[in-house]
Amino acid sequence: MKHAIFVLGLLCAQFAAPAAARAAEPTPPKDAFVSLQSVDPSILVEMRYATSHNFVGRPIRGYEQPLCILTRETAEALKRAQAEASRRGLTLKVYDCYRPQRAVDVFVKWARDLEDEKMKAEFYPRVEKRRLFKDGYIAAKSGHSRGSTVDLTLVRRPPGKQAVYRQNRRLVDCARPYRVRFRDNSIDMGTGYDCFDPLSHTFNGRIDGLQRRNRLTLKHLLERQGFKHLPEEWWHFTLRTEPFPDTFFDFPVSSRELD
Numbered sequence: 001m002k003h004a005i006f007v008l009g010l011l012c013a014q015f016a017a018p019a020a021a022r023a024a025e026p027t028p029p030k031d032a033f034v035s036l037q038s039v040d041p042s043i044l045v046e047m048r049y050a051t052s053h054n055f056v057g058r059p060i061r062g063y064e065q066p067l068c069i070l071t072r073e074t075a076e077a078l079k080r081a082q083a084e085a086s087r088r089g090l091t092l093k094v095y096d097c098y099r100p101q102r103a104v105d106v107f108v109k110w111a112r113d114l115e116d117e118k119m120k121a122e123f124y125p126r127v128e129k130r131r132l133f134k135d136g137y138i139a140a141k142s143g144h145s146r147g148s149t150v151d152l153t154l155v156r157r158p159p160g161k162q163a164v165y166r167q168n169r170r171l172v173d174c175a176r177p178y179r180v181r182f183r184d185n186s187i188d189m190g191t192g193y194d195c196f197d198p199l200s201h202t203f204n205g206r207i208d209g210l211q212r213r214n215r216l217t218l219k220h221l222l223e224r225q226g227f228k229h230l231p232e233e234w235w236h237f238t239l240r241t242e243p244f245p246d247t248f249f250d251f252p253v254s255s256r257e258l259d
Contacts, residue, residue, distance in 0.1 A: 025250050032243065033147055035258060036068040036097060039075040043068075043082050044093035044155060046162070048193065049103060050253070053165035053182075055123035055194055056110050062100035064254040069098040071147040074239045077225045078150065084221055089157050093186065095193050095235065096151040099144035101250040111138040121171035122182070124196035136232065137196045145249055148242030151193065151235045153186040154218050160185040175199045187214050189234055202234045 036043060048054045050063040070078070082092050110116060111132045120129070124137070132138045143149040163183035172181050174195035178188040186193075190211035191200050198204055202215050215234045222237045223229060230236035251257045 026247050027251070028147070028244070028249060032071060033069050033098065033258060034072050034075050035255065036070055036075050036078065036094065039072075040079040040082050042086070042091065043078060044091055044159060046093055046095055047097075047253075048095050049099070051165065052167055055119050055196070056106065057118040057167075060103045061106050062103040062250075062252050064252045067253055067255060068094050068150075069147070069253055069258070070150065071098075071239070071243050073241065073243055074148045074150065077227065077239055078152075081221045081225045081227075084224070085154060086157070088217075090154045090187070090217075091157050091159065092152055093155045093159075094150055094152045096144060097149075098147045098249070098253065099142055100252055101141075101145050101248050102252075104140070104142045104145060107138050108140055119171065122174050122192075123194055125173045125175075127196050132196070135196075141248055143238050146242055146244045146247060147249060148239040148244070150237055151233075152218075152222075152237070153184075153189060153193065153235055154214065154221075155185050156187060189214055189218075191234075193235055200233055200235075202229065202231050 037045060045066065045068045047063065047066040047068060049060040050066040052058050054060065078092060078094075085092055111129065114129050117129060124132070127135065127137070144151075161183075162185045165182070174181055174192035175190075175197050181192050184192060188211050190204075190207040191197060199206060202219065207215065218234070219229050226240050227237040228240050230238070
């Protein structure tokens with residue numbers, strides 16, 4: 001009888017654990033997060049993880065809408081960077097903003113499935129998938145989940161035509177020349193977004209001329225507004241004074257979360 005009670009207790013604990021974990025998820029203070037477009041609608045938004053055009057090859061769980069959500073401080077800093085970009089005949093375009101932990105979990109699960117290489121030809125043609133963790137391309141936690149990290153690029157004004165991604169199209173290596181790889185309307189940064197390749201390192205020696213100048217223009221615009229740069233990804237910036245430096249959120253990317 002005692003054994004039966006013990007087993008029942010274990011089963012109850014197993015079922016209760018997920019509910020307890022959900023209850024323990026941090027909730028941001030009211031008005032701490034905003035939609036970027038509500039702060040500056042002139043910034044272009046192309047939320048790749050809400051679509052199938054990403055290294056997994058399908059919309060990612062947690063991205064319920066193609067919405068850029070950020071801490072208010074980060075959105076205001078981007079607004080200031082956009083004003084300077086505009087004076088140069090450019091506009092910011094964001095690819096990813098706040099990223100819920102559930103989306104990060106999808107990336108981790110995908111990276112462990114070595115058989116799923118659907119998007120390899122575009123996003124990681126020269127990297128063995130088994131090395132994605134070791135090489136730092138995938139991690140169990142992401143600064144994006146703190147709400148003050150953003151992936152972005154620069155686009156000339158007025159914006160040129162953006163190519164439409166079609167799932168049955170032939171994939172092209174993200175490090176191929178600008179007019180060969182996927183026709184993003186970004187200025188030429190030397191690689192496409194989310195290109196798992198050393199060429200994505202901002203100061204890679206093989207990136208020079210116009211491509212290097214474009215990367216440095218983006219870097220200097222963002223750093224002047226209080227962002228720090230990740231040298232391994234030319235597109236990745238985090239607000240230095242982020243309000244939640246130790247908190248990883250998991251609420252979905254949805255306008256409902258901002259009501």
